[in-house]
Amino acid sequence: TxxxxxxxxxxxxxxxxxxxxxxxxxxxxxxxxxxxxxxxxxxxxxxxxxxxxxxxxxxxxxxxxxxxxxxxxxxxxxxxxxxxxxxxxxxxxxxxxxxxxxxxxxxxxxxxxxxxxxxxxxxxxxxxxxxxxxxxxxxxxxxxxxxxxxxxxxxxxxxxPKSLDAATSDNSSVASNTTQNSNSGSAYLKPVYLFIAFASTTALTSSVLF
Structure with missing residues (x-):
């Protein structure tokens, strides 16, 4: 057959x-x-x-x-x-x-x-x-x-098939890494935002005093 x-x-x-x-x-x-x-x-x-x-x-x-x-x-x-x-x-x-x-x-x-x-x-x-x-x-x-x-x-x-399982696992890993990188980027930006806010507040205070 x-x-x-x-x-x-x-x-x-x-x-x-x-x-x-x-x-x-x-x-x-x-x-x-x-x-x-x-x-x-x-x-x-x-x-x-x-x-x-x-x-x-x-x-x-x-x-x-x-x-x-x-x-x-x-x-x-x-x-x-x-x-x-x-x-x-x-x-x-x-x-x-x-x-x-x-x-x-x-x-x-x-x-x-x-x-x-x-x-x-x-x-x-x-x-x-x-x-x-x-x-x-x-x-x-x-x-x-x-x-x-x-x-x-x-x-x-x-x-x-194992190849299909591996592909699914790889996709999950990529998604996880993307999320972690995104979170790391957000954590890096937070001090920058705080610095800008602090600088703006300092400048505003100085202008009021003088």
Whole structure:
């Protein structure tokens, strides 16, 4: 499945210069008390992953308007990295309904519930938390990070890629430094303002006396 999809993408057009690709999902904040789910989609047996990839490729092709309109259309059944790009439009099927995305969400949701079954203190609260976060098939579903630029790229199975986390951290650091520099500048200017005010007052007093 992976080889067929990759060759098809190369034969129809370049896969690296497409602007009309699937838009990423919006991150969802994890609720307090959510179990730590380490399940990933590679736990699905090989045959099922291949079938899932076939459905994913068909889904992309259908959204773009046919195989000839989907120059970027791949699903790597080994890693479950996938990508979809149309030649005439941006794929507009709802992100959380893509077959691979749904399968990943469902697997994590089931694992979450299994963890809750071992919770002897608050099993019902744990289960409710899982249901609140893993709302698979809806616009409140947690984002998937299996989408990649190329078939050979490694997707992220649990949370955003490290590069994305690093970029977010760097942006926060820059904002913090900017704020600190701004505050330092303000602190530097305060004595200047006080000196000017003092000088003005002294001059005014002198003019009154003389």
């Amino acid at each position: 992976f080889n067929i999809a990759f060759l098809n993408a190369q034969a129809i057009g370049e896969t690296n210069n497409l602007d009309h690709t699937v838009q990423p999902q919006t991150p969802v904040e994890k609720p307090a008390g959510l179990p730590n789910v380490e399940w990933d989609i590679l736990r699905i047996e090989s045959a099922s992953r291949e079938n899932l990839c076939q459905r994913q490729i068909a889904y992309c092709s259908n959204n773009c308007g046919g195989p000839n309109e989907a120059p970027k259309n791949f699903c790597n059944a080994t890693t479950m990295a996938w990508g979809c790009g149309c030649s005439r439009k941006t794929p507009d099927f709802t992100p959380f309904l893509w077959p691979v995305v749904q399968a990943e969400c469902s697997g994590k949701a089931q694992e979450c519930q299994m963890i809750c079954n071992t919770d002897k203190i608050h099993p019902s609260t744990c289960a409710t938390t899982c249901n609140a976060y893993y709302q698979c098939g809806t616009d409140k579903a947690p984002p998937s990070y299996l989408q990649t630029e190329n078939p050979s790229d490694a997707p992220s199975y649990n949370g955003p």
